[in-house]
Amino acid sequence: MSGPSTYDPKTGIERWLDSRLPIIRLGYDSFVDFPTPKNLNYWYTFGGILTVCLMIQILTGIVLAMHYVPHVDYAFASIERIDRDVNFGWLLRNIHAVGASMFFLAVYLHIFRGLYYGSYKAPREVLWILGVVIYLLMMAAAFLGYVLPWGQMSFWGATVITELFGAIPLVGGPITEWLWGGFAVGNTTLNRFFSLHYLIPFLIAGVVGLHVWALHVPGNNNPTGISVKTSNDTLPFHPYYTVKDGFAIAVFLVIFAAFVFYAPDVLGHADNYIEADPLVTPAHIVPEWYLLPFYAILRAVPDKLGGVILMFGAIGVLFILPWLDTSKVRSMRYRPMAKWFFVGFLIACLGLGWAGAELPDNPVPILGAVGIDFLFFGRVLTLYYFAYFLVILPVLGFVEKPKERPASIDAAVTGGKSAAPAAAPAE
């Protein structure tokens, strides 16, 4: 699909540069003339939205780092100084904090889109794996960043998460102390977390580069899951998708701005406006909303090590997903059974997030009447989470009878009246 280059350098300077460093050719082939399936819907705009999110986080973060002081005695006060005295510091910090949530909102929609349309299947396995790597790095960056304001949730969240490594037999204790740089979360920890929080976004940017590269070899998947066959199936990326993505980005920014200007703290936790105090443990230590499902999985297991293994396993299983799904059909549009299991998976993830926000002993509304608490609720959903990947998707490939698929993307959008090749080769 990333066929021969169509770039034609018009000026002398362009020809001169093209024979030395064909960077304009690279940009032209990747983002101007790149053949893109013409049936991409709005769920496909989140790649562009995520790029914008990363740029917003990096730009606001660089300026915030100019005013932030990574020291346990001054970190909280420096955040207050940013909010009060730095010109537009309140705006930068609101954008950066809300931006983290918006970044995760977008990445979750992007991931679920990939799961529904089978974007992880051959030949896009490496593309998918790179995406999971980005997601992991995002979680690390978000966790590290949440520690920096040095509020109560920062400190106790950092304590809980780093102590998870203590569950590893034999080397757990030394690893935890190595992470802390001491015998508890302290100034050394805050310093290294700041350093790593600054580093990771640039690692993400690098992996995003690989992700886009891996995308441009096979080209975009699309809602039909059928591979591009002729040029009738595609449109040049520019202007068709630059404008469509641009519109989606603008709509996304409206939601983003609504939070930044009218509810900047609603996605955070009030306790993080209390300065960290190692002697006072908050009543409920809960992570930010985007990590809650994993917190519920961690708590679903009565054994600490087991919980840690399952929590990391919940992400680890995504790495082997391309080989777990045995169906030859990519898009769930044509998979009458998988589609409903996917809805169940979506509900399980949302339910796990809910379970993660509640105390394990709290009764579930309505279901509490029959004695179901959030611990049991979380366990059932954890079971479904793993069953979806390890049992349902592998088995469905053999038992499900896919619906009939259109001959081509063009046929799908024109209702089959187009001159598409009759015998479609296997995907």
Added chain:
Amino acid sequence: MKTFHRVLIAAAGAAVIGSVAAWAAGEYKKPAEYDFSFEGPFGTFDRAQLQRGFTVYENVCAACHSLEHLDFRHLGMDGGPFDEQGMAVAGMEELYSPDPNQNEVIRQIASRTMVEDGPDEYGDMFMREGRPADDFPSPWENEAQGRAANGGAYPPDLSVITKARYGGPEYIRSLLMGYDYEVPEDLDIRPGNYYNPYMSGEVIAMPPVLYPDGVVYEDGTEATVDQMATDVAAFLHWASEPHLEARKRMGVAVMLYLLLLCGLLYAAYRTLWRNVKH
């Protein structure tokens, strides 16, 4: 396909309701609703209320609670109690200066405190009158002294208190008026503690501090407990969010700009794609 979409929408709806229910759940009494002037997308601070609230802070709260992230000069910054609008409301336009350090009212407020400065040319520390650029002084030398004076409970700093408690200013207002409830029989209140249903755990170490006419308002407003609690809650919300007005003002402009941009991009998208079947 229709059923599928309906199920998806239902699931999304349930998720929203579920998360709202999860956030709203708590073990103590919900703060009473109150319509502060700064609520809503166009809300602004009532300057007279901020000034009254500052009177309450200065005369009552400041005896035990610090305001360590604020300087006196902050009182005169745009959006604060003694900015241009605030000085006009108080009838003191002629004392106003765009530079809060030159604002006469703030100089007077600061001068009512003594701060340690130095070392001087002989290496000695000395006390002097406060200036607008000084921090609000803490009532305690250190946390241990604050604890010792308050039966072991340290009075929390109030700089960001409305952002550090769910319910924000409404919580502060309810808490300050929440001492008149009957103590549940099963609750054992030790000496030096008080029953207050709005407090997490329903037991608070702070005694009731607001009594009718506990302060004298310069604008002649009657200092009822409700009035003082409301005013100081508003003042503390300003202290937590000094740029609230600028934030909401900029929000209107940004939203209008983005909505216009959405409209233009949507029109461009429709025009560009009108001949493409997709």
